Amino acid sequence: MKSATLKDIANTLGLSVPTVSKALKDYPDVSQKTKTLVKDLAKTLNYQPNAFAVSLRKSESKTIGVIIPETVHHFFSSVLKGIIHKAEEKGYLVIILQSNESYTLEKKQIDLLLRSKVDGILISIANSTSEFKHLTSVISKDIPLVMFDKIAKVVSCSKVIINDREAAYRATTHLIKTGCRKIAHFRGPLMPQNSIDRFLGYKKALEDHELIYDPKLVYICEDMSFDEGKKYAKQLLNDHKDVDGIFVNTDLVAIGAITELNEQNIKIPEDISIIGFSNWFMSSVISPSLSTIDQPGFKMGKIACKLLLKQIKNERKKQVFEHKTVELKTKLILRNSTF
Amino acid sequence: MKSATLKDIANTLGLSVPTVSKALKDYPDVSQKTKTLVKDLAKTLNYQPNAFAVSLRKSESKTIGVIIPETVHHFFSSVLKGIIHKAEEKGYLVIILQSNESYTLEKKQIDLLLRSKVDGILISIANSTSEFKHLTSVISKDIPLVMFDKIAKVVSCSKVIINDREAAYRATTHLIKTGCRKIAHFRGPLMPQNSIDRFLGYKKALEDHELIYDPKLVYICEDMSFDEGKKYAKQLLNDHKDVDGIFVNTDLVAIGAITELNEQNIKIPEDISIIGFSNWFMSSVISPSLSTIDQPGFKMGKIACKLLLKQIKNERKKQVFEHKTVELKTKLILRNSTF
DNA sequence: TTTTTAACCGAAATCGATTTCGTAATTAAC
DNA sequence: GTTAATTACGAAATCGATTTCGGTTAAAAA
Numbered sequence: 001m002k003s004a005t006l007k008d009i010a011n012t013l014g015l016s017v018p019t020v021s022k023a024l025k026d027y028p029d030v031s032q033k034t035k036t037l038v039k040d041l042a043k044t045l046n047y048q049p050n051a052f053a054v055s056l057r058k059s060e061s062k063t064i065g066v067i068i069p070e071t072v073h074h075f076f077s078s079v080l081k082g083i084i085h086k087a088e089e090k091g092y093l094v095i096i097l098q099s100n101e102s103y104t105l106e107k108k109q110i111d112l113l114l115r116s117k118v119d120g121i122l123i124s125i126a127n128s129t130s131e132f133k134h135l136t137s138v139i140s141k142d143i144p145l146v147m148f149d150k151i152a153k154v155v156s157c158s159k160v161i162i163n164d165r166e167a168a169y170r171a172t173t174h175l176i177k178t179g180c181r182k183i184a185h186f187r188g189p190l191m192p193q194n195s196i197d198r199f200l201g202y203k204k205a206l207e208d209h210e211l212i213y214d215p216k217l218v219y220i221c222e223d224m225s226f227d228e229g230k231k232y233a234k235q236l237l238n239d240h241k242d243v244d245g246i247f248v249n250t251d252l253v254a255i256g257a258i259t260e261l262n263e264q265n266i267k268i269p270e271d272i273s274i275i276g277f278s279n280w281f282m283s284s285v286i287s288p289s290l291s292t293i294d295q296p297g298f299k300m301g302k303i304a305c306k307l308l309l310k311q312i313k314n315e316r317k318k319q320v321f322e323h324k325t326v327e328l329k330t331k332l333i334l335r336n337s338t339f
Numbered sequence: 340m341k342s343a344t345l346k347d348i349a350n351t352l353g354l355s356v357p358t359v360s361k362a363l364k365d366y367p368d369v370s371q372k373t374k375t376l377v378k379d380l381a382k383t384l385n386y387q388p389n390a391f392a393v394s395l396r397k398s399e400s401k402t403i404g405v406i407i408p409e410t411v412h413h414f415f416s417s418v419l420k421g422i423i424h425k426a427e428e429k430g431y432l433v434i435i436l437q438s439n440e441s442y443t444l445e446k447k448q449i450d451l452l453l454r455s456k457v458d459g460i461l462i463s464i465a466n467s468t469s470e471f472k473h474l475t476s477v478i479s480k481d482i483p484l485v486m487f488d489k490i491a492k493v494v495s496c497s498k499v500i501i502n503d504r505e506a507a508y509r510a511t512t513h514l515i516k517t518g519c520r521k522i523a524h525f526r527g528p529l530m531p532q533n534s535i536d537r538f539l540g541y542k543k544a545l546e547d548h549e550l551i552y553d554p555k556l557v558y559i560c561e562d563m564s565f566d567e568g569k570k571y572a573k574q575l576l577n578d579h580k581d582v583d584g585i586f587v588n589t590d591l592v593a594i595g596a597i598t599e600l601n602e603q604n605i606k607i608p609e610d611i612s613i614i615g616f617s618n619w620f621m622s623s624v625i626s627p628s629l630s631t632i633d634q635p636g637f638k639m640g641k642i643a644c645k646l647l648l649k650q651i652k653n654e655r656k657k658q659v660f661e662h663k664t665v666e667l668k669t670k671l672i673l674r675n676s677t678f
Numbered sequence: 679t680t681t682t683t684a685a686c687c688g689a690a691a692t693c694g695a696t697t698t699c700g701t702a703a704t705t706a707a708c
Numbered sequence: 709g710t711t712a713a714t715t716a717c718g719a720a721a722t723c724g725a726t727t728t729c730g731g732t733t734a735a736a737a738a
Contacts (some may be wrong), residue, residue, distance in 0.1 A: 006694065007695095016718045018717085021694095021696060021697090030717080050456070051454060052400070056722095058696085059391065059723075081411055097433075098420065116390050117390045151704045262448035281621070308684085328626055344725085346724075357688065360725060370686060392726085395692095396726055473714085496710085
């Protein structure tokens with residue numbers, strides 16, 4: 001029981017294939033009579049145009065590809081939701097791949113997506129990605145590309161980001177304004193732009209408020225895990241007993257730190273204030289609940305997808321598309337891990 | 340700068356398109372000399388077969404579709420990770436759609452996937468889905484379908500599940516064995532099979548241990564949210580002051596309940612023991628940490644995908660494929676919300 | 679020298695849908 | 709009644725790759 005084709009309709013009605021095709025698409029050079037004839041039969045046969053054939057003819061797949069570092073991650077799954085939502089609304093399907101923060105995998109996946117002829121690509125790059133030939137080659141092939149959250153500044157394409165630096169500045173400043181004088185920073189890996197920017201925001205906040213920036217107070221988390229949060233909290237308590245605040249690159253690590261401080265009976269925020277980044281759901285639930293920066297994942301996904309689809313549309317019309325960088329607002333969420 | 344086609348290679352080498360095609364695929368009726376000639380040029384031109392054309396010819400897309408109720412959900416994003424992992428390994432891409440627990444959307448999405456000609460479909464059905472014509476119609480079109488986690492028993496296809504009933508039985512039994520005598524149950528909606536099964540496991544455990552099953556101790560959570568957990572915990576404390584245990588359908592709701600009990604200074608587990616279901620990461624981090632049932636999401640995704648791909652393979656070979664139901668082991672995780 | 683047999687290659691059909699262009703039949707115009 | 713203008717359809721080409729089936733050349737066998 002294969003599905004009906006134009007040929008099937010044409011044969012049973014004694015028409016030619018082109019006429020049937022045109023009838024279904026309301027071409028003016030088909031009589032009303034045959035149009036209704038064709039459309040009725042198409043409905044009863046439940047005719048669906050063969051997507052492969054249409055794709056081949058129009059050379060478009062109505063599909064976009066997304067590469068994220070990790071699906072099991074509150075922020076990225078929110079972004080994903082936004083992307084899928086917008087794409088579906090515009091008649092596009094979404095192929096998801098995850099790089100697991102690996103540059104090698106990311107390259108392979110870009111290749112996979114190109115081979116499978118997606119109409120465009122959304123990407124949030126892996127921590128280990130420091131070369132961008134695979135991305136610029138996408139652009140040079142005239143495949144629309146939009147980066148979100150973890151971007152590479154040097155790649156010229158549309159981007160959707162938050163102002164990590166400013167948000168980190170605000171978070172750190174809040175610690176300062178509520179009395180912290182010796183503030184540590186658990187930062188992310190050296191490479192990705194947003195871990196750099198958050199660090200710079202932290203540093204700037206210290207300097208603007210006449211606190212001394214001390215590199216020894218900055219701990220680098222390689223995989224930004226719960227365990228790393230615990231580990232560096234422990235180490236911090238050993239190294240610097242008089243620390244009274246920590247600004248953490250991401251909530252998960254902050255929660256690890258909170259767990260360690262709780263176990264050592266350090267009072268939060270009385271002894272040490274902690275502020276995280278990203279606003280995972282979890283953060284509202286642990287004890288003490290975690291102050292943090294809210295990152296609008298769903299919105300970021302929607303906007304990134306919208307930008308991509310617009311660019312795809314322009315590409316088809318051979319119009320130039322100016323790359324845009326959209327910066328989304330973040331919110332400082334105050335809970336019980338800070339004053 | 341369009342990408343190279345067989346025609347391009349054929350023209351520059353003075354060969355015909357079929358010969359080039361056969362050279363690339365090592366047909367025996369092409370001389371070694373032309374083979375190397377063709378292959379070399381293909382490499383320098385970076386030739387990639389046009390996926391649309393191949394799909395049309397072979398009528399396969401090397402793509403599978405996945406419908407889940409929600410991406411922003413620890414369990415489902417784990418399953419997703421497993422699916423994508425296995426699919427990529429076997430050369431398949433994965434299209435993700437989310438039904439948002441809506442039957443209407445689910446139907447539309449099945450249709451979308453069929454129209455876009457995926458080679459197979461993986462689905463975890465929405466809570467509101469009680470009719471299955473859209474699913475049986477997939478099967479009758481000979482498109483392989485595999486259900487996971489939230490399944491419909493009446494649909495005849497392969498399934499990957501856990502034994503919800505037995506796991507719930509174990510969880511409830513643990514409460515009983517550690518001294519609970521009046522155990523409430525926060526269950527899920529009436530429809531989905533696993534919320535029914537978990538309820539039945541709870542009930543059976545009570546009966547097997549000579550405790551009286553009291554329907555008034557069962558609260559129905561419609562959307563299984565944190566807030567519902569809080570709400571019903573509050574209500575439970577009003578309705579039945581002597582309750583000493585709660586078995587909750589899912590961790591998120593359990594965490595809501597814990598939050599409410601904490602606020603009311605009820606001691607966990609001394610006054611009331613709580614046990615959840617699913618083992619969200621969050622559960623190990625809140626205080627007190629939540630005892631729960633571990634559900635192997637990643638493994639479930641991998642196995643469901645593996646089953647689907649095997650069925651796709653068999654379908655192409657016109658072989659019959661016997662539907663399998665794989666039941667994955669769960670684990671009782673004991674933490675500090677129970678003795 | 680003739681016949682047989684490989685070895686190599688290409689013509690043509692196919693997968694479905696789309697679009698351009700040409701033509702027959704009908705109607706309108708003069 | 710002849711010409712011009714519609715109307716309504718189909719032939720053919722196209723999007724790339726694949727596969728079957730012949731056919732030509734050269735080498736091997738008789």
